[in-house]
Amino acid sequence: MMPVPMIIIAPILIPFFTALACLAAWGRRRVQRRICILGAGVLCLAGGQLFITVWRQGVVTLRLGNWPAPYGIILAADTLGASLAAVAAVIGLAAIVSATYGMDRRRETEGFYAIAQVMLMGACGAFLTGDIFNLYVWFEVLLIASFVLLSLGGGKAQLEGTVKYVALNMVASAIFLAAVGLFYGVVGTLNLADAAVKVAEVNAPALMGAIGLMFLLAFGIKAAIFPLYFWLPAAYPTPSFPVSALFGGLLTKVGLYAMIRTHGLLFIPHADFWGPLLLTLAGLTMIAGMMGALSQRGFGRIISFNLVGHMGYMLMGLGLFSPMGLAGAIYYMAADMIDIATLFLIGGAVALATGNAGGDTRRMGGLWERRPFLAALFIAPAMSLSGLPPMAGFWGKLGLLRAALADRHYWIATAALAAAFLTLLSMARLWEAVFWKPPPSERHGGPERGPERRPEQRPEQRPDQNIPFVRGYAPILVLAGLSLLLGLLAEPAFQVARSAAENIIDPAAYIRAALGEAP
């Protein structure tokens, strides 16, 4: 027997112990910083190592407590889970490094570092588990960590955003739990691989459809797909920006990953209505999200609506459910995680540079002259999100469009192209408003249509605060570089995505590895 590859549990244990160490250093900011950055760095290495292991050996599984497969809980890392865990680790590191300069002292000392690690643990756990109920538990870990991060240090708007977020997500959790219960009642197993075998024998299409829809509702709220996205733009931009970056990079994508995993393995292959339903939702998500983005003026809110709109692309890949479409969705998911996190980090740097903590783009401008490096960095994620070559977003969209056209889904291809164009428009407007137009002081008659300053939105930082070069720009630079690298190395990266997609559509290898039969 092959030695059990313990590397699979490393992405869960490393953040867990780092969080404990951060809690032990409660109140000591510098110590917490060092521990947390070290932990996130080691997590990146472990994520990379896990990905290499999975790529070389195929699906890696670990039976927790050594209970035989369908009865005990297993961790199962396939290409999809391992690569997303690695990307999540890099985003976590970038957000944590940014927190060392972009967060006020109180939030930093009062738990950000520990809770950020708990959140990374939840995300990695969700990406690596092979059990539906365990997936629920990881979702709750993620959720409670996100509750704390969102309300940390709370101002008025932040707490109100948190209420909406908490309420919606607790409803989603209750639905998820009920769906898990019903699923167990009908199929009789919670192990994903075992269930994938057994659902084929269940002859209750109406019941399975209803359970699948409940899962869709639960994950749809978390992934912010149409029409369940309205809480996201209210909640995501309100906390300090490293938290927004962490959320934008991880949370919604975990919801979509869960959808790919459960619906791809259990529901879509067994009923015909899923394709049209998911494609309709995808198209509506794209258009609604991008329309929302164009109607906004706040930096964080524009990015949040873009985030919603682009969830549509990944959902589109799942709806197409062809190797090419799903590969496009998976590749796009990695790219989008990086791009959205980068944009939130840039938004934070912009807010610091302009002294405009509210992020109102109407009172910004002229940053091109004062912060040319930041402006140059903005171009990378903006191009990638808009789908311009050679950035990663272009190849993801290309793959999705080719898959849609190959299956003759012309209208979803049209919607995807329209959404890409609207993204370009939205990014161009953001560029114009923040970097290109003359600064407010040089405009005639002051800021036109300037909003009244509300007392509770007084900028928290001094205007024109310096951004420390290494801690400030390095995370953005690394993420933007990663997006460029993903675009330049599109061929091998797409092969990885393709293999991940084929594992979902034809899960034989996953099932063999997870159930512990001889390969």
Add this chain to the structure above:
Amino acid sequence: MEVILSFLTGSLYAAGLYLMMRRSLFKLILGLMLMGHAANLLLFTIGGLKRGAPPFIQEGMSRLTGDFADPLPQALILTAIVIGFGLNAFAVMLIRRVHETTGTDDLDEMRHADGPIR
């Protein structure tokens, strides 16, 4: 028994949803708690109710035989209760903080996060 529990589950969901539709923040949290309980009860019921058949392996046997109560749903519920307890504790503290900060219990008054900011 299943019928009674089904109706009870349904009533809990209905009551939870009704409370969530109110504008009061406190009722929202109560509604969320009831929804959680409803989900737990649903799990319990759907696992199948059996009396007097504990899942013990009889002496001299190597595996379970015959009819036995499935312990798994109960393990799931225990986990869900613990998680729900944590979530509810957080939610209660949150509404206290929100009430202190905003001075209102009315959800319709909480519009600051939707303004043209950020």
